[in-house]
Amino acid sequence: MPSSRPHLLTRRELTVAGAGLVVAAHVPDAWGARLLRQSAKVGPGRFLDGVASGDPSSTTMVFWSRLTTDRQRSGARLVVATDEGLTRTVATVVVPTTRGVDGALKVRVTGLSPGTVYYYAWHSRDGVSDVGRTKTLNPAGSAAAVRIACSSCQNWSQGFFNALTDAAAQEPLDLVLFLGDYTYEYGPRDQVRGDPSPSVDLQTYRDKLRLYRSDAGLRELHRRQPVAHVWDDHEVANNYTDNNPAPSQLQRTAAYKASFEWLPRMATASDRYRMYRSYQLGATAEVFMLDERQYRTGFGDGQPRQMLGRRQLDWFKGALARSSARWKLVATPTMFSSLSVAGKGTNSDQWDGFAADRQEILDVVAGVPNTVFLSGDTHTFFTSRVRRGGARTGPTVATEFVTGSVSSRGLPGFEGASAQAIFDASPWISFVDGDDHGYGLVECSPAAVRVIYRASGLDRPGLPSRNLAVYDQAAGANDYVTTYQEPSQPVPPEVTSNQPLPPDPGTASPATLPAEPGARSLSSAHAPTKALARRRRKHERLVRQAQLRTERRSTRRRRRRS
Amino acid sequence: MRRLRVVGIGTGVVLWGLGAGTAHAAPPPNDAASRAVEVAPVAAENGPVPSLEGVAELGEATPDIGTPRCLGPKSFQRTVWFRVPGGPAQRVRLDALTASGQPDQAADLAAYVQPVGVIRPLTTEPQACDGPATRATDPGIELNVPPGQDVLVQVGFSAGRTASRAILSASTLALPQLEPPRGDAVADAVGMPFARARTQRLRGATVTERDPAEPACATAGSIWRRRPVRQTGEQVASTRGRDASALTAFVGKRPSGTNAKACRTANSSRTTRIEVPFRARKGQIAWLRIGTDKYAAGRTRTAVSGPCDPTPLHPITRTRVTVGAPARRARGKRTVRLRVRLVGPCLRQARITVRRGKRIVARRTLRTLVRGTVTVRVPRVRGAKVPKARYKVSVAGRAPKAKRQRFGVSRRVRLR
Numbered sequence: 001m002p003s004s005r006p007h008l009l010t011r012r013e014l015t016v017a018g019a020g021l022v023v024a025a026h027v028p029d030a031w032g033a034r035l036l037r038q039s040a041k042v043g044p045g046r047f048l049d050g051v052a053s054g055d056p057s058s059t060t061m062v063f064w065s066r067l068t069t070d071r072q073r074s075g076a077r078l079v080v081a082t083d084e085g086l087t088r089t090v091a092t093v094v095v096p097t098t099r100g101v102d103g104a105l106k107v108r109v110t111g112l113s114p115g116t117v118y119y120y121a122w123h124s125r126d127g128v129s130d131v132g133r134t135k136t137l138n139p140a141g142s143a144a145a146v147r148i149a150c151s152s153c154q155n156w157s158q159g160f161f162n163a164l165t166d167a168a169a170q171e172p173l174d175l176v177l178f179l180g181d182y183t184y185e186y187g188p189r190d191q192v193r194g195d196p197s198p199s200v201d202l203q204t205y206r207d208k209l210r211l212y213r214s215d216a217g218l219r220e221l222h223r224r225q226p227v228a229h230v231w232d233d234h235e236v237a238n239n240y241t242d243n244n245p246a247p248s249q250l251q252r253t254a255a256y257k258a259s260f261e262w263l264p265r266m267a268t269a270s271d272r273y274r275m276y277r278s279y280q281l282g283a284t285a286e287v288f289m290l291d292e293r294q295y296r297t298g299f300g301d302g303q304p305r306q307m308l309g310r311r312q313l314d315w316f317k318g319a320l321a322r323s324s325a326r327w328k329l330v331a332t333p334t335m336f337s338s339l340s341v342a343g344k345g346t347n348s349d350q351w352d353g354f355a356a357d358r359q360e361i362l363d364v365v366a367g368v369p370n371t372v373f374l375s376g377d378t379h380t381f382f383t384s385r386v387r388r389g390g391a392r393t394g395p396t397v398a399t400e401f402v403t404g405s406v407s408s409r410g411l412p413g414f415e416g417a418s419a420q421a422i423f424d425a426s427p428w429i430s431f432v433d434g435d436d437h438g439y440g441l442v443e444c445s446p447a448a449v450r451v452i453y454r455a456s457g458l459d460r461p462g463l464p465s466r467n468l469a470v471y472d473q474a475a476g477a478n479d480y481v482t483t484y485q486e487p488s489q490p491v492p493p494e495v496t497s498n499q500p501l502p503p504d505p506g507t508a509s510p511a512t513l514p515a516e517p518g519a520r521s522l523s524s525a526h527a528p529t530k531a532l533a534r535r536r537r538k539h540e541r542l543v544r545q546a547q548l549r550t551e552r553r554s555t556r557r558r559r560r561r562s
Numbered sequence: 563m564r565r566l567r568v569v570g571i572g573t574g575v576v577l578w579g580l581g582a583g584t585a586h587a588a589p590p591p592n593d594a595a596s597r598a599v600e601v602a603p604v605a606a607e608n609g610p611v612p613s614l615e616g617v618a619e620l621g622e623a624t625p626d627i628g629t630p631r632c633l634g635p636k637s638f639q640r641t642v643w644f645r646v647p648g649g650p651a652q653r654v655r656l657d658a659l660t661a662s663g664q665p666d667q668a669a670d671l672a673a674y675v676q677p678v679g680v681i682r683p684l685t686t687e688p689q690a691c692d693g694p695a696t697r698a699t700d701p702g703i704e705l706n707v708p709p710g711q712d713v714l715v716q717v718g719f720s721a722g723r724t725a726s727r728a729i730l731s732a733s734t735l736a737l738p739q740l741e742p743p744r745g746d747a748v749a750d751a752v753g754m755p756f757a758r759a760r761t762q763r764l765r766g767a768t769v770t771e772r773d774p775a776e777p778a779c780a781t782a783g784s785i786w787r788r789r790p791v792r793q794t795g796e797q798v799a800s801t802r803g804r805d806a807s808a809l810t811a812f813v814g815k816r817p818s819g820t821n822a823k824a825c826r827t828a829n830s831s832r833t834t835r836i837e838v839p840f841r842a843r844k845g846q847i848a849w850l851r852i853g854t855d856k857y858a859a860g861r862t863r864t865a866v867s868g869p870c871d872p873t874p875l876h877p878i879t880r881t882r883v884t885v886g887a888p889a890r891r892a893r894g895k896r897t898v899r900l901r902v903r904l905v906g907p908c909l910r911q912a913r914i915t916v917r918r919g920k921r922i923v924a925r926r927t928l929r930t931l932v933r934g935t936v937t938v939r940v941p942r943v944r945g946a947k948v949p950k951a952r953y954k955v956s957v958a959g960r961a962p963k964a965k966r967q968r969f970g971v972s973r974r975v976r977l978r
Contacts, residue, residue, distance in 0.1 A: 035695060035777065036776060036822055038779070038825075040697075041829075042829075043830075044829065045831070046831075070807075070855050070856060071807050071855055072704060072781060072807070073778075073827055098692070098700075100657060100692060101698075101700050101702075125829050125831070198606075200606040200608065200609050201731065201733070202659070202731050203612070203733060237606065237607055237608055238607070240607075245607060247606065247607070248611070248615055249617055250613060250659075250731055254613075254659065254731060257660075257700065267699075269665060271665065271666070272660045272661075272666045272667075294662060
């Protein structure tokens with residue numbers, strides 16, 4: 001018999017429902033009571049992997065180190081000061097670490113002064129780290145000159161990282177750009193140095209980074225200069241983005257994670273492994289770092305072929321067009337200009353394989369003067385003019401300096417290609433040197449940019465560096481002038497061998513240095529103090545002697561060959 | 563009919579309350595512990611891969627009703643499960659990696675060691691967990707697992723996280739077959755005397771299926787000790803040894819994640835002392851978990867005492883030394899045992915010195931917690947049957963709460 005009452009809950013039902021709510025509300029709280037809080041504290045561990053700083057801005061810096069300990073949790077105190085003795089402390093912070101991040105210690109310190117040199121060290125219960133040095137970027141609007149080093153491709157087994165020792169010895173650089181192939185995933189190969197195992201998972205990628213960081217040059221570079229790194233393929237596996245075969249998600253993610261653990265940079269909230277970003281070096285220069293691997297599509301994934309991915313490409317085009325800096329330095333891990341070798345075609349793993357993306361960028365670059373591409377990947381020093389029509393035709397809209405490799409040998413994709421074969425097929429390229437290895441030094445002032453190729457030997461540690469070539473580019477010219485080129489280098493057709501070459505800027509008189517008053521100079525004549533001038537004179541003498549020795553050696557070698 | 567309706571409404575409300583706000587569309591196949599997917603081997607172009615992979619698709623995953631949320635009530639809101647197969651005694655290393663293209667949101671990670679031969683997954687108590695709630699940038703777990711025991715791995719995201727994918731990396735390392743130390747499992751916890759330090763073997767310590775997780779003081783292996791609490795108040799547990807990594811105190815009928823009272827980790831890699839103060843009532847059982855990260859670890863020395871005076875120690879006035887004459891049966895042939903009873907606060911470190919005249923005849927240093935009776939052996943006076951000499955006993959040391967505060971107290975006694 002149907003009830004005449006309205007269909008509402010009875011008292012009993014209400015009681016049961018209320019009890020249910022109480023249970024539901026109570027149970028998770030009880031389960032959540034298990035967390036005991038531990039404050040961050042200085043713990044055990046030793047600093048066996050050096051120190052590093054990087055990812056700078058004018059007021060912030062990311063500081064890095066790593067604790068070696070068998071404890072699952074630990075921590076260390078960072079002290080930042082304005083003097084080498086760490087007495088004038090400006091910041092101190094306790095940073096926790098766990099086994100989950102392999103003992104990595106990372107912290108972004110804010111509130112620093114722009115354009116200032118800082119010293120820092122880490123303290124744990126078991127020891128103190130080396131004292132590191134770093135420098136914040138110049139303040140916005142500053143017209144002061146900036147100096148940047150640019151390197152890529154360091155293969156442990158193929159040689160010692162002497163180029164980085166040279167870069168580390170420079171007076172505080174504003175930034176060191178590392179453009180990919182910071183490590184190589186390969187295992188044992190019978191070369192200059194033994195590399196015990198290949199990188200395939202999280203532990204082996206970490207082991208690889210630990211091995212590379214044990215190189216004295218690399219460790220010293222990180223200790224003395226702020227670094228910004230962007231990866232290429234070998235941080236994961238050779239050409240892994242071609243998906244032939246595709247790496248496992250574990251391998252790819254493990255490599256990314258290890259790379260973030262070991263380098264001084266912080267994750268981005270919206271995109272964990274985002275690397276593309278720009279660094280504003282006052283009003284003089286802005287550096288655009290491009291990630292050309294993580295978002296690459298179009299290889300067996302059913303997506304259009306893109307080097308940067310749409311989001312990064314749009315960001316880059318917008319940021320480049322908006323940039324108010326005098327020099328726009330585009331840091332691209334792979335070579336931007338077209339690279340053809342007579343009889344061998346092009347390498348589709350670099351920008352030549354992504355013509356549509358490149359053209360889209362070139363259309364923006366055409367309206368943005370003073371754009372300079374700084375590149376890596378090819379293990380070869382290249383100097384090139386970037387042309388608007390697909391990089392092969394049309395007017396020159398930018399220049400490109402491929403700053404060789406730290407130690408990797410061979411031209412990927414074109415092994416054995418001669419310089420002449422490259423000049424013949426790629427007349428926009430005016431310098432090729434795959435036999436020497438080193439890095440590039442970029443000195444920017446509002447009036448001009450100077451790019452110096454530095455090279456050093458690989459076969460044993462401590463070999464000196466020398467200048468390979470020097471280029472000067474005046475503001476607004478969108479073209480460079482060859483200021484110096486080592487006599488033994490092959491000369492492209494447009495530069496006749498009879499053309500007198502200016503003296504090596506390393507031994508140049510002060511008059512040949514840029515007239516820009518704010519330009520930084522390493523010359524003893526421009527030293528602010530007598531003591532520094534004395535030190536610089538000694539350094540210059542040593543450099544001259546080293547160059548003389550190198551020249552004599554190369555002359556002897558040439559004679560022997562002839 | 564009405565009863566059915568009442569039960570139905572009650573059950574519905576409970577379930578709604580537990581699972582409110584979760585997605586329900588097409589959960590992944592390994593959404594529940596009973597359907598955990600075994601971590602799989604993967605290949606790499608440049609060599610064999612020792613680690614195993616689990617891809618956690620968490621976009622549509624649901625929470626686990628009845629499973630503890632190890633990292634707080636908001637943790638493990640969306641979870642999936644994996645299984646690491648058992649083998650010989652092994653060190654299991656688990657890492658939850660944030661996938662490429664995802665926001666910077668660390669996953670929640672928990673491990674459940676399964677008993678041998680279990681049919682239904684045991685998920686009442688996680689043995690380890692890690693995640694953003696413990697301020698871990700990337701969660702990682704390391705466990706020494708006894709032979710033949712699988713490990714269920716729960717990967718999830720807390721409420722409010724938008725990430726939808728995480729990658730589980732699992733690697734195992736076979737450990738040498740060692741006899742487990744005494745008290746390796748909670749059920750085998752060894753009783754401890756009051757206020758007396760005892761040496762424990764840590765070598766071969768593992769994490770077993772009843773060990774509750776304590777993420778703030780996580781260790782790869784642990785042993786258990788227990789002690790009924792004599793008096794209500796603040797107790798202090800202390801352990802000293804090179805290989806002890808953490809000390810955790812639980813109070814209750816049996817240790818669980820909800821009754822952990824306090825924990826501390828070792829401050830140094832060298833020989834170190836870990837002290838854990840915690841409150842307990844008379845009659846309760848204090849459970850001490852001594853953790854180590856080394857499988858081939860050495861020994862540690864542990865003591866528990868209390869109640870301790872919670873107020874800061876006053877150097878002399880609050881420490882009383884009672885020296886009792888040795889009982890006849892306690893007399894040795896060459897030495898006399900002098901009992902020193904320390905009353906008052908729990909001492910962090912104490913040195914008992916016995917002087918006869920100006921000469922020091924006995925000394926004992928106590929490096930772990932001290933409170934109660936301590937015996938010092940005093941050599942006999944040559945030629946005398948009974949050492950009827952006058953002695954001066956002095957105690958000096960440091961208190962646990964005021965580490966820099968030192969104290970000293972002495973008393974003259976005459977042995978008869």
